[in-house]
Amino acid sequence: MTRQWTLRESVTVHASAEAVYAALEDLQNLARWSPECIAIRRLGGGPVAEGARFLGFNRKGLFLWFTDCRVTTARAAQEFAFRVSTFGLPVATWGYLVEPEGPDAVRVTEYWEDLRTGRGSRLTEFLGRVFTGTRPTDRAAVNSAGMRATLARLRDAVEAAHPA
Secondary structure, eight states: OOOOOEEEEEESSSHHHHHHHHHHHHHHHHHHOOSEEEEEEEOOSSSOTOOOOEEEEEEEEEEEEEEEEEEEEETTTTTEEEEEEEEEEEEEEEEEEEEEEEETEEEEEEEEOOOOOOOTHHHHHHHHHHHOOOOGGHHHHHHHHHHHHHHHHHHHHHHHHHHH
């Protein structure tokens, strides 16, 4: 099986870009919506801006693990992204693009890029398999299903909080 290094999934949300972005930058929502992330702990205070750090606590079946995350992009009502590492080694970039789609809707695209390349990649691949139970070649399929679930939950939450 060929390994997939990037992935994108999208959903239409009937709400403003500002409402969607506000929901995304509330990091606790990521733990509410994600099928893998079960909790987030913010490191430091202040607004969730580029450079902000948080820990992600994750579960898949019996497997539990944590990641160190740093916000890399925080453009209000447009894009929110963060880089994930473990034990100081790069793992992935996760992000959300928010784009207008008609007068009362936006298209939200969740994207993922596998950063387990180059120096240290064998170790991060090994750690990924040990902690998540997922082979690197299967990660994109697992993430695709998780992204679709996350986006559906995001859509439902934002549309319920901001009815058109």
